[in-house]
Amino acid sequence: MTLGKKLAAEFLGTFWLVLGGCGSAVLAANFGGDGNPLGIGLLGVSLAFGLTVLTGAYAFGHISGGHFNPAVSFGLWAGGRFPTRDLLPYIVAQVLGAIAAGFILFQIASGQAGFAIDPTSAGAFASNGYDALSPGGYSVAAAFLCEVVLTAFFLIVIMGSTHGRAPAGFAPIAIGLALTLIHLISIPVTNTSVNPARSTGVALFAGSGAMGQLWLFWLAPILGGLIGGILYKGICRNEPEVVGN
Structure with a gap:
């Protein structure tokens, strides 16, 4: 595959991840108001993010490797x-795909009468945050640690499931389920990033609060990705690897 085709796949895959995952949070998580059985809630949003990665990996993985996330790209680079x-x-x-998805999501959400984004509200427009912008009021230290550790393990799952000795064809399922689990753990803490592009794509529309805290959701996931890639490379130093595209 040419680099241009790979970049197009990364753009579309990241677009799909942000539109599907963040779209579920903005449009469907609380549909009908609190207590309405039609709202998908935390579990539904977690599944939506996992499904976007699972389906995106099957659609585009054979073209670009299906990263859809700068932290994954950094982690795979660190892991060789x-x-x-x-x-x-x-x-x-990846960032351009996320921003495009954020723009489309904003246009869709704006079609509802009375739609408005409160930049001081935790999780506004599916944005990530800490302290007052954390859904559960978690501190910056807790948010940083959470994002680093979960991204590191995300990379370990990605590298393990795509290893030469792993069962062929099942990697997207393992990766999608891992991202679902990550969201189940960390939505209350940071609204779950583990992906700087995903955070950027909605923060641009969520306002000054999300933009002011965006640094953490670049630094922590990339650090976690590097740690995960290095750890897995060390564990499998003498094992055959799958060469990334």
């Missing part, structure tokens, strides 16, 4: 699965 020359182009494509 991804070439340095493609790192920046992949990240640019």
Whole structure:
């Protein structure tokens, strides 16, 4: 595959992740108001994020590797699965895809009478945050630790499920379920990022509060991705690896 085709796949895959995952949070999580059985809630949003990665990986994984996340690209690079020359182009494509999805989601959400985003509200427009912008009021230290550890384990699952000795064809399922679990754990803490592109794509529309805290959702996931990639590479140093696209 040419680099252009890979970048197009990363753009579309990240677009799908943000539209599906964040869209479920903005449009469906609380549909009908508190207590309405039609609202999908925390569990539904968690499943939506997992399903976007699962379906996106099957659709685009054979083209670009299905990263859809700068932290994943950094982690695979640290783990020896991804070439340095493609790192920046992949990240640019991922961020642009996330922003495009955020824009489309904003246009859809704006079609509801009375729609407004409160930039001081936790989780506004599916944004990530800490302290007052954390859904559960968690501190910056707790949010940072949560994002680092969960992203590190996300990379371990990704690298393990795509290893040469792993069952063929099942990696997207393991990766999608891992992302679902990550959301079940951390939505109360940070509204779950583990993906700088996802955070950026909605923060641009969520207002000054989310934008002011966006630094953490770049630094912590990328650090976690690097840790996960290095750890898995160390564990499997003498095992055959799958070379990243």
